[in-house]
Amino acid sequence: MSASHRTFLLGGVGLATLASLALAAPASAQDQAESDQQDDGVEEAVADYIDGANPPPPGGEREIGFEADTLEYDSEQDIIFARGSVLLRDGDRSVRADEVRWNRPAGRIDASGNVRYVDGDGNQLYASQLELSDKFETGALSDLLLVLREGGRLAAESGERTDDGRIALVRGAYSGCAVTTPEGCPKRPSWKITAERVVYDPDASRVRFEGGYFSLFGQRILPLPTLELRTDGGPSSGLLVPSLSISRSNGVELSGDYYWRLAENRDLKLGAHIFTEAAPMATATYRELSDKGAFQATGYLTRSRRINPFTQTPRGTQDFRGYLAINGRYQFDENWSFTGATRVTSDRTFLRRYDISRDDRLRTVAELERIDDDSYFVVAGFATQTLRLDQKQGEVPIALPLIDYRHRIKDPLLGGTITLRGNSLAVTRSDGQDTQRALASAQWQLRRVTPLGQVVELTALARGDVYHTQNTALTSVASYRGEEGWQGRTLGLAAMDVSWPLVGPLFGGSQVLTPRVQIVGTLPIRNTDIPNEDSRAIDLEDVNLFSLNRFPGDDRFEDGTRITYGVDWELTKPDWRVSANIGQSYRLDDKQIIFPDGTGLSDRFSDIVGRTRVRYKDFVSLTYRFRLDKDNLTARRTEIDATVGNRRTYAEIGYLRLDRNIPLLNEDLGDREELRAAGRVAFADYWSLFGSAVVNMTNRDEDPTLQADGFEPIRTRLGIAYQDDCIDLGITWRRDFVTQGDALRGNTIELTFRLLNLGFSG
Numbered sequence: 168m169s170a171s172h173r174t175f176l177l178g179g180v181g182l183a184t185l186a187s188l189a190l191a192a193p194a195s196a197q198d199q200a201e202s203d204q205q206d207d208g209v210e211e212a213v214a215d216y217i218d219g220a221n222p223p224p225p226g227g228e229r230e231i232g233f234e235a236d237t238l239e240y241d242s243e244q245d246i247i248f249a250r251g252s253v254l255l256r257d258g259d260r261s262v263r264a265d266e267v268r269w270n271r272p273a274g275r276i277d278a279s280g281n282v283r284y285v286d287g288d289g290n291q292l293y294a295s296q297l298e299l300s301d302k303f304e305t306g307a308l309s310d311l312l313l314v315l316r317e318g319g320r321l322a323a324e325s326g327e328r329t330d331d332g333r334i335a336l337v338r339g340a341y342s343g344c345a346v347t348t349p350e351g352c353p354k355r356p357s358w359k360i361t362a363e364r365v366v367y368d369p370d371a372s373r374v375r376f377e378g379g380y381f382s383l384f385g386q387r388i389l390p391l392p393t394l395e396l397r398t399d400g401g402p403s404s405g406l407l408v409p410s411l412s413i414s415r416s417n418g419v420e421l422s423g424d425y426y427w428r429l430a431e432n433r434d435l436k437l438g439a440h441i442f443t444e445a446a447p448m449a450t451a452t453y454r455e456l457s458d459k460g461a462f463q464a465t466g467y468l469t470r471s472r473r474i475n476p477f478t479q480t481p482r483g484t485q486d487f488r489g490y491l492a493i494n495g496r497y498q499f500d501e502n503w504s505f506t507g508a509t510r511v512t513s514d515r516t517f518l519r520r521y522d523i524s525r526d527d528r529l530r531t532v533a534e535l536e537r538i539d540d541d542s543y544f545v546v547a548g549f550a551t552q553t554l555r556l557d558q559k560q561g562e563v564p565i566a567l568p569l570i571d572y573r574h575r576i577k578d579p580l581l582g583g584t585i586t587l588r589g590n591s592l593a594v595t596r597s598d599g600q601d602t603q604r605a606l607a608s609a610q611w612q613l614r615r616v617t618p619l620g621q622v623v624e625l626t627a628l629a630r631g632d633v634y635h636t637q638n639t640a641l642t643s644v645a646s647y648r649g650e651e652g653w654q655g656r657t658l659g660l661a662a663m664d665v666s667w668p669l670v671g672p673l674f675g676g677s678q679v680l681t682p683r684v685q686i687v688g689t690l691p692i693r694n695t696d697i698p699n700e701d702s703r704a705i706d707l708e709d710v711n712l713f714s715l716n717r718f719p720g721d722d723r724f725e726d727g728t729r730i731t732y733g734v735d736w737e738l739t740k741p742d743w744r745v746s747a748n749i750g751q752s753y754r755l756d757d758k759q760i761i762f763p764d765g766t767g768l769s770d771r772f773s774d775i776v777g778r779t780r781v782r783y784k785d786f787v788s789l790t791y792r793f794r795l796d797k798d799n800l801t802a803r804r805t806e807i808d809a810t811v812g813n814r815r816t817y818a819e820i821g822y823l824r825l826d827r828n829i830p831l832l833n834e835d836l837g838d839r840e841e842l843r844a845a846g847r848v849a850f851a852d853y854w855s856l857f858g859s860a861v862v863n864m865t866n867r868d869e870d871p872t873l874q875a876d877g878f879e880p881i882r883t884r885l886g887i888a889y890q891d892d893c894i895d896l897g898i899t900w901r902r903d904f905v906t907q908g909d910a911l912r913g914n915t916i917e918l919t920f921r922l923l924n925l926g927f928s929g
Contacts, residue, residue, distance in 0.1 A: 232256030235267070245271045253278070257303045259287040264297070274301040286369060289316035298327075305334060313367065319343045320356075321374060323365060339365030341374060341396070343922065344893035357894040358383050358922060360391065373397055404428045407436075408920055415903075415913025416520050418444030432456045440521075446470050446485075448521065460497030460505075466490065467523065472909075473514045488513040490523060507533045515554045516908030522915070527554050528563075542574040556907060561598025562641075564700065568593060583613035583625070590721065594700050600642045602649075602698045606632040606721060608658075621667045626715065630658040636698045646763070649698030656697060658724055659690040662715055676740025683750075685713050685731040692726040694761050699723055706804070707767030707794060709778040712750045717768060725762075728755040733777075742784050749777035751797070765827030767804075772797045776804075787811050796828075803827060815849035824864075840864035840877075858885040880904045888919070895921040 236251025247269040255262045255276070265280025276299040278284075284292040284305065291314040298306030306328045313321040320343075323336035344356035362379030374396050381389040397403045409423035424438035438450040448469035455462045468489040494508035510529035518524040534547040548567035553560055569592050576585040587609050594602045608630035615623050633655050639648040666683040701720030711717050712733060716725050733750020754760070754771040767774035775795040782788050787810070794804035807822040821843035845859035866877035881904055888897030899917045906912040 247271065255303075259285075259289075260303045261285045262297070262299065262303075269301075271301070275299070275306070276301060290314065290369070304328060308334070308336075311336070320346065321365065321367065329366075334367040334369070336365040336367065338363060339376075341365070341376070342893070344891070355385060357891055360394065362391070372401070373403070402426065402428055402434065408922065410918065410920070412522075412915060412917040414522065414915040415911045416444070416909060417442040424450075440469075457497075459499060460495060462493075462495035464491070464493045466492075467517075467521070469521075473516075486513070488517050490517055502537050502539050504536050504538075505534070506536070511552055512554070515556060516910050518554070519907055519910030528552065529554065541577070542572070544572045546570050559598060562596060564594045564596050564599070566592060566594050580611060581613060583611050586610045586612070592700075596638075596641075598641070600639050600648065600698065601637045602700055603635045604632065604700075604721070606630060619667075620669075621665055624664040626660070626662040626664070628658065628660040628715070632656050632658070632697070632721075634697055639698070642698075646695075647699045647703065650696045654693070654696045656693040657690075658692060660687065660715060662687040664713065673738060674740060676738055676743065678736065678738045681735040683713070683733050683735065686728075687715060687731070688728040689724070689726045691758075692724055694723055694726070697722060705762065705766050705768075707774055707776055708804075709748055709750070709776045709792060712752065712776055717762075723761065727758050727760075729753060730755065744782045745780070747777065747779040749775065751775045763829075765803075765829035767794050770797065774803060775800075786813065801826070801828075812847075815855065816847060818844075818846040820844050838865065840866075853889050853891045855888050855890070856886070857888065859883070893923050895919065895923060 232255065233249070234252070234254040235249035236253075237249070239248040239250075240246075241248070247267075249267040249269070250265070253262075253264050253267045255267065261284070262276075262278055263281070263283040264278035266278070268277045269275075270277075278297045278299065279295065282292075282294045282297040284294070284297055284299075286292070292305070292308070292311060293314070294308045294311040296307070296309040297311075298308070300306065308326040309324075311323055311326055315321070319341060321336070321339060321341045323339035326334050326336040326339075329335050338361075340359050340361045342356040342359035344354075344358065346354055346356060348354050359382050360376055360379050361382065362376035364377040366375045366377075367373075368375075376391060376394045376396075379391040379394060380387045381391055395403070395405070404427050405425070407424045407426055409421060411422075412420045414420065420440055420442050422438060422440040424436050427435045427437065429435055433455045434453075436450075436452040438452075440448040440450065442448070446469055448467060450465070450467050452465045453463070466489065468487065470485050470487050472485050473488065490510075490512040492508075492510045496504065496506045498504045509531040511531065512518055512529060518526065529552040531550040531552075532547065534545055537544040547569040548565075549569065550565045550567070551563050553563050570590065572589045574587045576587070579585050587607075589605075589607050591605045592603070594600075594604075608628060610626065610628045613625045617623060633653070634649065635653050636649050636651055639651050642648045662685065664683070664685040666681050669680045669682075671678055671680075699722045702718040702723035705718055705723075707717065713731055716723075718725060729752050731750060731752040733748060735746070735748040737746040738744070752768075752773040757771065760769055760771075762768040767776070774797050777793055779791045780789065788808075789810075790806075790808045792804070792806040793802060795801065796803050802824070803826050805822065805824045807820065809821075810817060810819045812818055822841070824840045825838050826840075827838055840863075842862040842864055843860070845857075847855050847857040849855040860883040861881040863879045863881055864877055880902075882901065883904075884899060884901045886897055886899035888895070890896075897919045899919065901915045901917070903910075903912050903915070
């Protein structure tokens, strides 16, 4: 007989004939030939059927694919026996076994010997024996192992299908961990759940344990009278793993959450924090996803004594304290969208006291946008809550409304592009200067490539501004005030930018050397009469060297005529990528320059700025940015960010030094020096040591407002962690060196415990 027979069983029709043909012993050479021809005919018909040459008619009978080394048929009892690499298929479901017995009248399939059953969701069931109905529904099982699609494993001594379609298991064990190492060696799971009775519902993708225990590293640590889990990785309602920490401000903290799955697109998490040195705190997080967008809200609420932000002393009475964060985005159609977010807190030290955030300001924003192929429109508003102890809230601006519209017109003049823009902004303060602004501009751009490969870009800009200012005397920095009342100005700019990429081989790779020259001419501008709200943080860097306006924002615009020159270089070869740039600008006139000292732009020659980047595979990444004094090449800005290592063992370092060599004028131009470092060292397969530190290296000579001596740690962290494919646990020690209000300096110890394949976190 043929070594393998493949057939489709259409409700059993023709099976007896096929089995008889496959198993009949030939009486002669002629009979053998006829038998082979018949077999070949069946094989050809089956192959055509599988390939779709003769699809079944609509409403035809259900098909079961069938493969085996040998087939036997008991015609009296209508039972089929298949042995040797048996494979049954029914849609996405399949069964593999050493032997299969199909009792057709009873509608029962018994598989034995290395049974592997795959259901329609991709879950795999291994057993020594398996009972199936002819609808491919499982019945009794023995010595089974269920490998779930999401990675979990469920083993049991025996099991059977109940009347409602669930599988009831006896003496079962479940784990989300792998039982073998990447090298294929056996491995004990880090955690598992054992129970006397386990009920698996394949339709709902849930497992329920009754009379169970949770074991960690082979030791039972927690009884579980009842527990229900989802096996498809989806969320389900229930208690989450609690967390534990110890801090100077709050003492011992125990926190826990209950997750409530409200619907497929909505959930709610309710939590409680219990402290030994503070009153309890309640938390809640609500999330919702719709066909138009998403929304999330998080809140914290407790009661304790606040700290006076200026005297640093506790107030006598206890008050409610809390924090609310809301954000959402909705896409109404292909053009219109809305984005909103708000973050507000009851006082300036609440977030640090309870280790929620270390931000020094909270922002509320609302934006209604319309975007299409050629235009952009936005109506927005911004408000900020300061958390700085030395700043008055009344001095913090509110921007409402901000209206901006831009429209692009292609090819209207000489093949270029014209962009029309209109902008309006109102800035108000309860205890400070108020400003209203409106501007309109038109910008023309043309980009061409010459026959020699030079890239030439021409730009022309015309703009008109109108400002109205009140209460200018309340602004402490005179250069930010502008003139009281109504002011106006006009801007006119023309620019030409030429770059020439030169490509060639180098060191077994390819290099691109790109010299670049830019000439910008601007009409005289009335800058000093205009208030400065959005152009304060000016500093010459490699990223704004070739900008048409080196000021950020719109309130200040660079005037005069200047030439900017520089060169970009890039080397690319296998595993390596190195790039660098350097440049400088020169003003052609000797008019008064509005850039403050220390920005690198206050003289006719600017400082020299540049950047170097080196990358080797995913192992080394280095970025060095600099600004050198034009007179003596002293480093006025040094910024280094470096990473060495892989995902398990690495070291990171960040260093920033601003040495502007100017008297302290305002917060936007002060000198700073800071060091950041972090690292992780992996050992013993799953263990690692990690740490980080932030150090303020600014001394009193650089910033007289500080009491630092040039090396003042801000925050340090050190810990040890264990992480494998299904568990993440560790202990972290952190020390804060700065007291802010009731957020006291001192040590904090945190315990981390997460079961990765259960969605639990702590």
